[in-house]
Amino acid sequence: MSSVNTFNVCSVQIGHIGDVPFESAVGWSKNHFSAATSPWSTAIRHSRYCDDGTMDQDVDGDGAINLSTSQRPSAATTPNDSVHNEDAEQAASLEKVLKEQQQHQQLELERSWEQERDVKGNGSSSPNSDHRVQDHSSPPSTDSQKSLSATVPPATQSQTAGPHIMSSTSNLHHMQQLLQQHVLNPTQLQTLMKQHSLLQQQQHQQHQLAELGKKQIEQTMQQLQEQLQLNLIQQTHILQSTDKKKASGSLQQLALQQQQLIQQLQLMQRQYVVHQGMGMQPLMLAQGQGMNPKTLEDVFSDCHVEYNPLVDFILKITDHFYSIKVYFQQKSLLKLIMKIANRQEDWTVGEFQQGLNSREVLSPWKELNEQHLTNSKSELNDGSPGLLGVATNRPSRDEAPLEDKLERTTTPDRVHHLYGHGVCKWPGCEIICEDLQAFIKHLNTEHTLDDRSTAQARVQMQVVSQLELQLQKERDRLQAMMHHLHLSKQLSSPEPHKDGSVVTPTKMAVNTSLSQPSVSIGPMVSAVRSPVLHSPAANVAGPIRRRLNDKSALSLAGEIQRNREFYKNADVRPPFTYASLIRQSIIESPDKQLTLNEIYNWFQNTFCYFRRNAATWKNAVRHNLSLHKCFMRVENVKGAVWTVDEVEFYKRRPQRCSSGPLTQPVVGGATSKSPTLNHSPTLYGDHLSANVQFMQASLMDDNNLSFITGASSLPSRPRDSSESPVHDTHMRSPPMNGGLHIKQESMMNQEHHVTREQEQMHHIIKREIHSEYDEIEPEHPQRDTMAEDLTIASEHNDTSVLDA
DNA sequence: GATCCCCTAAACAGAA
DNA sequence: TTTCTGTTTAGGGGAT
Numbered sequence: 001m002s003s004v005n006t007f008n009v010c011s012v013q014i015g016h017i018g019d020v021p022f023e024s025a026v027g028w029s030k031n032h033f034s035a036a037t038s039p040w041s042t043a044i045r046h047s048r049y050c051d052d053g054t055m056d057q058d059v060d061g062d063g064a065i066n067l068s069t070s071q072r073p074s075a076a077t078t079p080n081d082s083v084h085n086e087d088a089e090q091a092a093s094l095e096k097v098l099k100e101q102q103q104h105q106q107l108e109l110e111r112s113w114e115q116e117r118d119v120k121g122n123g124s125s126s127p128n129s130d131h132r133v134q135d136h137s138s139p140p141s142t143d144s145q146k147s148l149s150a151t152v153p154p155a156t157q158s159q160t161a162g163p164h165i166m167s168s169t170s171n172l173h174h175m176q177q178l179l180q181q182h183v184l185n186p187t188q189l190q191t192l193m194k195q196h197s198l199l200q201q202q203q204h205q206q207h208q209l210a211e212l213g214k215k216q217i218e219q220t221m222q223q224l225q226e227q228l229q230l231n232l233i234q235q236t237h238i239l240q241s242t243d244k245k246k247a248s249g250s251l252q253q254l255a256l257q258q259q260q261l262i263q264q265l266q267l268m269q270r271q272y273v274v275h276q277g278m279g280m281q282p283l284m285l286a287q288g289q290g291m292n293p294k295t296l297e298d299v300f301s302d303c304h305v306e307y308n309p310l311v312d313f314i315l316k317i318t319d320h321f322y323s324i325k326v327y328f329q330q331k332s333l334l335k336l337i338m339k340i341a342n343r344q345e346d347w348t349v350g351e352f353q354q355g356l357n358s359r360e361v362l363s364p365w366k367e368l369n370e371q372h373l374t375n376s377k378s379e380l381n382d383g384s385p386g387l388l389g390v391a392t393n394r395p396s397r398d399e400a401p402l403e404d405k406l407e408r409t410t411t412p413d414r415v416h417h418l419y420g421h422g423v424c425k426w427p428g429c430e431i432i433c434e435d436l437q438a439f440i441k442h443l444n445t446e447h448t449l450d451d452r453s454t455a456q457a458r459v460q461m462q463v464v465s466q467l468e469l470q471l472q473k474e475r476d477r478l479q480a481m482m483h484h485l486h487l488s489k490q491l492s493s494p495e496p497h498k499d500g501s502v503v504t505p506t507k508m509a510v511n512t513s514l515s516q517p518s519v520s521i522g523p524m525v526s527a528v529r530s531p532v533l534h535s536p537a538a539n540v541a542g543p544i545r546r547r548l549n550d551k552s553a554l555s556l557a558g559e560i561q562r563n564r565e566f567y568k569n570a571d572v573r574p575p576f577t578y579a580s581l582i583r584q585s586i587i588e589s590p591d592k593q594l595t596l597n598e599i600y601n602w603f604q605n606t607f608c609y610f611r612r613n614a615a616t617w618k619n620a621v622r623h624n625l626s627l628h629k630c631f632m633r634v635e636n637v638k639g640a641v642w643t644v645d646e647v648e649f650y651k652r653r654p655q656r657c658s659s660g661p662l663t664q665p666v667v668g669g670a671t672s673k674s675p676t677l678n679h680s681p682t683l684y685g686d687h688l689s690a691n692v693q694f695m696q697a698s699l700m701d702d703n704n705l706s707f708i709t710g711a712s713s714l715p716s717r718p719r720d721s722s723e724s725p726v727h728d729t730h731m732r733s734p735p736m737n738g739g740l741h742i743k744q745e746s747m748m749n750q751e752h753h754v755t756r757e758q759e760q761m762h763h764i765i766k767r768e769i770h771s772e773y774d775e776i777e778p779e780h781p782q783r784d785t786m787a788e789d790l791t792i793a794s795e796h797n798d799t800s801v802l803d804a
Numbered sequence: 805g806a807t808c809c810c811c812t813a814a815a816c817a818g819a820a
Numbered sequence: 821t822t823t824c825t826g827t828t829t830a831g832g833g834g835a836t
Contacts, residue, residue, distance in 0.1 A: 596825065597824090616811090625825095
């Protein structure tokens with residue numbers, strides 16, 4: 001672009017050449033003779049404009065350019081200096097003589113052109129650019145110029161042709177101006193003109209060569225495209241054939257061949273782009289500048305070297321554009337193959353060929369050819385096949401596909417991710433809004449930039465972050481699974497599927513290629529909603545509550561831990577009671593105490609389910625906190641916090657199963673709200689067994705360790721009287737923090753009807769579990785909970801054992 | 805069918 | 821006055 005601007009400046013200066021002769025002359029020569037082609041290339045390369053528009057001093061320039069400067073270069077620098085200095089000094093007195101010289105020069109030029117026409121066609125017609133540069137890179141001396149004008153080689157003379165004649169009028173005008181300004185003598189001008197014509201001819205021949213190469217590339221691309229289509233048709237045939245065994249091998253070969261063809265096609269397209277970019281360059285510039293393309297072509301033929309950066313820029317953009325188009329076309333083709341392979345569309349070969357020409361496959365090329373034809377109408381005629389021969393079928397811009405129209409109508413302002421089904425989907429909001437406007441109003445009033453919204457947004461960010469991590473993990477796992485299954489399938493039996501869907505590397509590659517670019521949240525959510533591992537999906541459909549026979553609180557901790565991401569992201573009701581969840585939230589806290597609001601937050605952060613219907617479940621939480629004696633309200637300086645009385649919690653749980661032989665338990669001799677505080681000894685045993693078994697499964701699953709073998713024997717471990725009888729009151733004494741127990745009732749006065757031996761057993765079991773966890777993972781989040789759970793459970797078991 | 809557990813809803817009161 | 825917190829009651833559903 002800078003070159004174009006330079007040319008504009010050049011044009012203006014030519015118009016004022018008489019006013020500022022030498023600066024204009026410099027401008028003209030700078031833009032009409034590139035550094036590689038101008039006889040004064042050295043001077044021009046080192047010349048630059050000053051801020052005031054005049055030329056800066058030339059360090060080693062010749063006299064013709066530096067006449068306007070104060071420092072005149074020495075005559076020894078360039079042979080031309082002597083001539084120009086003499087012309088300048090005698091300019092005033094030799095005007096008449098010069099006019100005669102001009103006339104003579106004009107006649108001489110006309111004669112030389114006639115001679116050139118006569119000898120046209122006798123010389124070589126393929127000079128390369130290196131030769132050209134070599135010929136004109138050195139400044140010609142006066143003698144050489146004279147000899148050049150007198151003895152022009154036939155090969156050089158023959159290269160002057162039409163373009164020279166076409167532009168001779170303007171060049172003659174420039175020459176006359178130069179003669180009037182005494183810059184060049186007629187001989188120099190004549191040499192200059194010949195060189196100029198030579199370059200034009202060379203450029204023209206290069207252009208013809210480029211056209212020839214371009215046509216060859218087009219032909220090759222056409223052949224490759226035909227081969228590709230043939231390949232696809234063959235694949236279609238094979239897919240429709242009944243012999244699946246043969247089809248598998250043939251498909252693999254064809255798929256390999258298809259990939260090679262596509263690669264070759266890409267290569268050819270790239271070469272085509274290079275040729276095309278070079279060919280369309282002057283035209284694009286001419287159209288862009290609103291100038292006469294022919295005139296510009298003349299100029300560019302002289303100055304093409306300076307346009308290299310621009311050419312590179314255009315080529316890069318065009319190449320990138322083509323790469324995108326190639327990708328989309330390949331993707332479309334693969335989609336087509338997948339449709340057929342999956343028997344979604346039982347096509348015949350003819351229909352398949354028609355499908356190849358469908359909009360889905362060809363639309364990228366149509367768009368490409370539209371732009372291509374717009375940019376270079378003269379380069380590619382409308383009747384030409386264009387890229388891959390699809391240009392003729394391009395629709396008009398008004399015939400936009402339905403999908404495009406739908407996409408346009410589905411503007412983002414009509415879809416709000418926080419609004420759906422008439423409900424505000426802000427976490428914990430669920431406000432019903434009649435329409436989008438009402439929702440927007442609600443959004444602007446209720447969910448402003450305050451602490452609450454900020455915190456909720458922060459939570460959501462964490463949710464998204466965790467979700468992405470989980471997605472990546474699951475994706476890697478799936479990939480590993482697929483890889484393993486595919487390998488094992490190949491190793492075991494290369495037999496295709498019974499349903500006809502052959503698992504081949506082709507399909508795997510197709511699946512990969514198709515799935516990679518389309519990472520959307522939809523499959524992710526669906527995947528989250530249907531977990532395979534540790535799936536609590538059985539409890540998804542409604543408030544199915546866990547009973548005592550289900551997993552205990554230990555299982556709750558383990559299950560929450562294992563499915564934390566699932567519950568956090570899936571709108572699934574956790575299969576635990578409010579009481580269990582509240583307890584879990586409290587015991588997960590560092591201080592084993594939480595305010596009501598913190599419990600709310602734990603529910604919302606841990607379970608996606610509790611991000612809606614806030615009023616309902618919050619009421620339930622409060623109800624449970626008040627209802628169950630295991631939850632104790634403690635007031636401290638900060639306010640009220642809730643703690644858990646573990647004994648009371650576990651004492652409460654067996655109440656549910658009152659069937660069976662009723663034996664008054666030793667544990668928790670205090671009165672209960674429930675009139676049926678009957679416990680089955682076997683129940684405790686089952687409970688503990690279930691706990692241990694689940695812990696085994698959990699640890700085996702999570703840590704892949706088998707220490708449980710010892711853990712399972714813990715309840716039956718012989719009591720060691722030497723063990724410290726220190727009673728672990730950690731879980732039995734909720735942190736007081738200087739607060740006051742409001743709801744204590746019988747708790748503080750309650751005798752723990754646990755024998756000394758049982759206390760010892762608590763300590764042993766808990767310490768052992770702690771030590772085991774320390775060996776496994778020092779920071780295991782479940783450690784305390786599990787230890788406590790098992791302690792309680794063992795306590796119950798001991799009781800049952802004693803009772804038995 | 806009785807009983808129990810759990811959930812949901814609601815009313816009410818006190819505090820912030 | 822509103823909102824939050826805590827308590828209590830009532831009723832329904834599921835499990836035993």
